[in-house]
């Protein structure tokens with residue numbers, strides 16, 4: 001009695017399973033490595049929007065996903081009975097020079113239309129901000145109210161609990177039954193690379209660190225290419241490296257030390273905080289750099305959800321909705337640039 005089998009218990013697989021369950025389907029998730037064993041078992045979790053300009057389908061879908069996330073995670077928390085760690089706490093970005101200020105002011109205007117009054121992007125001064133406020137060479141900042149934070153591993157554990165609470169099954173081994181969705185991240189990209197003897201996608205290594213520092217619900221900070229993300233449990237995450245070439249996928253090294261140094265320069269108060277975890281994982285990146293959603297290129301009648309790359313958590317809600325519609329209703333609302341053909 002299974003309508004949908006989801007292979008892969010990362011954020012994509014679990015979110016799709018959850019959405020299918022919520023629409024009344026009987027769902028089984030299979031992952032030989034357990035929940036959040038891949039990229040989704042990380043610690044950074046910046047759900048950050050694209051800048052509000054040069055709008056396109058990808059940015060619109062991500063915007064919709066970030067807006068939908070609030071209700072999505074509230075519902076998950078209700079069923080799971082444990083913290084999801086999601087909160088729309090916003091983000092602060094210092095503006096380094098007058099050119100950056102001018103650009104940010106232009107975006108302040110375009111955001112009013114593109115963000116439909118559902119979130120704000122504003123240029124402001126330090127006096128207008130609370131929380132961890134870095135120095136700014138111009139004295140000015142962008143503060144947006146769309147960015148959210150989530151602790152990836154905790155969010156996946158909550159999703160898994162919520163799925164089980166509503167009768168879904170999560171297991172390490174079972175036969176496929178019903179409609180089958182592959183959400184197996186790097187595993188599937190490598191399988192397609194072998195099959196098509198080409199570059200359909202690749203793994204991009206990322207390293208992050210977790211500091212013991214309680215910044216509560218302070219907005220996250222993005223400066224000097226570093227994300228500094230206060231989490232709900234008295235920690236602050238710092239990330240990430242972006243490595244196309246690497247020898248050891250799951251080890252951390254001096255490249256993470258360099259990210260930490262940049263974070264300390266942005267927010268010197270963090271220098272004395274204990275580093276309680278160093279973490280590395282592989283982001284699944286499709287050749288198109290966009291999510292890869294739809295009919296599976298290798299298995300007729302089956303589906304794929306892959307290519308989360310750097311925004312997998314931010315996109316998960318909208319991806320779950322589009323995939324559930326396709327799997328259960330045969331309704332295709334997936335933009336062409338997210339189709340597997342974009343990378344084949």
Ligand SMILES: Cc1cc2nc3c(=O)[nH]c(=O)nc-3n(C[C@H](O)[C@H](O)[C@H](O)COP(=O)(O)OP(=O)(O)OC[C@H]3O[C@@H](n4cnc5c(N)ncnc54)[C@H](O)[C@@H]3O)c2cc1C
Nearest residue numbers: 008010011012038039040046184185206308311312313314
């Ligand atoms: C350092 C770092 C920082 C990041 N920061 C952010 C961020 O701030 N914001 C954001 O939105 N995203 C971020 N990401 C990206 C995000 O983590 C990924 O996009 C997302 O986790 C991808 O989810 P997934 O479910 O597609 O893949 P995964 O989480 O990799 O899940 C794939 C699963 O498939 C399983 N599997 C493999 N083979 C099989 C098989 N044969 N059968 C069944 N299951 C199988 C694996 O065990 C794994 O659990 C970051 C990633 C990294 C590495």
